[in-house]
Amino acid sequence: MLQLLSAFLDQKWSMTYVSTAAPSKHSIDFRALGIKAGSIQVNDSGFDSLVKELNPDIVLFDRFMCEEQFGWRVSQHCPSAVKVLDTEDLHCLRRGRQIALESDRGYEESDLFNEVAIRELACIHRCDLSLMISEYEYALLQRVFKIDASKLHYIPFMVEAIEPEVNWKNREHFVTIGNFRHAPNLDSIRYLKKDIWPLIRKELPGAEMHVYGSYSKESEHQLNDKAIGFLIKGRAEEAIETVSQYRLLLAPLRFGAGLKGKLFDAMQSGTPSVTTVIGLEGISTKDEFPGIVATGFEEFAKKAIELYQNEEEWESSAKRIVPLLKNRFSKDPFELKFIHDLNLLSSNLGDHRKSDFLGQMLNHHTLRSTEYMSRWIEEKNR
Secondary structure, three states: OHHHHHHHHHOOOOOEEEEOOOOOOOOOOOHHHOOEEEEOOOOOOHHHHHHHHHOOOEEEEEOHHHHHHHHHHHHHHOOOOEEEEEOOOOHHHHHHHHHHHHOOOOOOHHHHOOHHHHHHHHHHHHOOEEEEOOHHHHHHHHHOOOOOHHHEEEOOOOEOOOOOOOOHHHOOOEEEEOOOOOHHHHHHHHHHHHHHHHHHHHHOOOOOEEEEOOOOOHHHHOOOEHHHOEEEEEOOOOHHHHHOOOOEEEEOOOOOOOOOHHHHHHHHOOOOEEEOHHHHOOOOOOOOOOEEEOOOHHHHHHHHHHHHHOHHHHHHHHOOHHHHHHHHHEHHHHHHHHHHHHHHHHHOHHHHHHOOHHHHHHHHHHHHHHHHHHHHHHHHHO
């Protein structure tokens, strides 16, 4: 989200950022960036007067739940505004993989057709443009759900490919990082402790596994075990700086979607990783990846031990980082294309919507239902 806002700032656009989340000491200071900021409430007509006053040219929704809550109000009061959905990742894909894992079987494409997909795909149809962070998901929406390419825009993480300090001898221990409220992260941490870490610790008795992440609860802190070197460290104030202290990042993700932020933290800090096929998705091929992609907990542990101990292989992995970031995730080309396509869409919005009858039909019917549900909740709250 900050990268998208930065792209808008580069265009000198006037922006207002509003959120239902309560401010905290960790909140971004938007005003210092030159962005107006405020708080809003779900199912509150106060948003109507705000959006009418702002009368925006473009409205960017952070994930489909946000569009469900506020999309109908935007359409009602600012019908000419371009509605853009930042999917973050394809939630129905993440949910489908979770369903398969919980059923103790392999993922099948039919798992995509779940309750989340019904809501998420309706939202994609209602919006004028949906941003896809992963090439895999960009293609999947067209192939499986027949979403027209004109409604989708591929824009991954946009990073500066700096030359991080790379020195095998100056680093030690293993690290993983991720929000504890995110189900794939929590599953990977529990999987790491139960199945993978005992095998690594057996071969490397002096090594430690350091787990960072915000929003940890008491149940997560109970995973802390000093006797085996498995340490729950809590929130990392600076993710890249924190990861740069370690020799290897472990990301044994068994379900999920989108691009995995922890792997980008690792790359930007010059840290090789060991991950799964799901972790690799949308980043590169196995040969290009700065680390190792493993299948199953035994292979994962074996590969992690080998890469941790092998200085030559570790440095070879680290040297793949900068070319990968430069070739696939450089900021300028993605930002330029995004702004160009957004301006083009804005200037041809009428024709774009006329060619998208399904989207207009869903806007008419679905927004009626979400509007009445929201109004009912608002009256109930009174």
